[in-house]
Amino acid sequence: MGQKIEIAVPDKSGKMNAYLAAPSGQAKAGIVVIQEILGVNPGIRAMTDSWAAKGYMAAAPDLFWRLKPNVELDADVPAQFQQGLDYMNKFDGDKSIDDIKATIAALRTRGCKKVGVIGYCLGGRLAFLCATRTDSDATAAYYGTGLDGLLGEKSKIRKPLLLHIAKQDKFVPAEAQAKVHAALKGNPLVTIHDYDADHAFARHTGSSRVPALADQADARTAAFFAKHLA
Template sequence: MTMISVTTLEGDASFEAYCAEPEGAPRGAIIVIQEIFGVNQGIRRKCDRLAADGWLALAPDLFWRLQPGIQLDPDVPEEFQTALGWMGKFNQDAGIRDIEATIRLAREKSGGKVGVVGYCLGGRLAYMTAARTDVDASVGYYGVGLNGLLGEKHGIANPLLLHIPEEDHFVDKTAQAAIHEGLDDHPRVTIYDYPGEDHGFATEMGKRRSPESADLADERTAEFFAGNLA
């Protein structure tokens, strides 16, 4: 495991990020934004897969202000509940600043464009990153509460791709309809729906994974990044 240090935007502290480097010069960089379970094995595997495809991949430890190094297993009920507790304490605005600090480091290290891809909480943060930073492209998988963030859509200046499972038990049909109504006509936003799929369907491992839809979503993400980070 390779961990690197990221300096905060304020320059008064630093936090760690998992780093996966490609063989040869990177095509650009992609930041993987964690779920509520921390930078666990699944998130690190996402980075490793991106590096194998030629990207510099970084996964910042966004819970570091609460407790550095949190790694939880969503398939263990007690750990799932612990993760929900951490999410309740997490300062999302500070998290976006930490993502922005990671974007700056990724630009320096890769010499190219930078994208973000996030899952669950990370899907929400990917949307917020698209609206609040100069990231070159963003992807959100099953982001929670996006219907409450539609007031920020005017800030989305670069391409954003959203993957929405239609049976997401954290995002009901009313919320999904609001997301479509608010974003379908946005010139920078693309939305894909996944009938019959639930939250977490594209995780790398565990009970939540739905392989066919996960592979389809990941193929769409790969094409999106290839087209927008070239």
């Protein structure tokens, strides 16, 4: 269903690859799918395809491209997971937001009047920043890491934001989750759902996936985008 495209980035340092999946007819809207630390791997491509199957034009940018293009890793292979952590620690998060802005713009130039963003893990963190730093029309973040350190930007949230939080997240302690809840409580633009699961419970495949909770979260996200990207 999908194809690889190139997107020129704002700092003019080169062109970034992205996986683009288009619906069979006219797109309802656009959705940017932000990778985990594992790159634009088969799971992220499948998620991108699933949004196209729902009628959206979806794109997953290769955010590690400045370090190594076309990274594809498997979280269930320890050495590959460690490599993903290494990429995460080395990549430039601020530049990645600019890369996501370029991806949003690329979808708009392809006829998408509204564009949403969805991200997982590292992508969940970046999705939160998209809600404060980009013109995303609606943003969904799954078990974003380090959100408690980004709450200084909460006043910049201008469009709807959906957060899926894993209560047993081994990368996000309960204290950090409580800070996120307390800081965003009462903001009518923010919806938070908690799940009795560990990190990556909604990953497309692999040992971390919890099918029932993944399906529940994905159904909520689908309803969220259907409402706010219409």
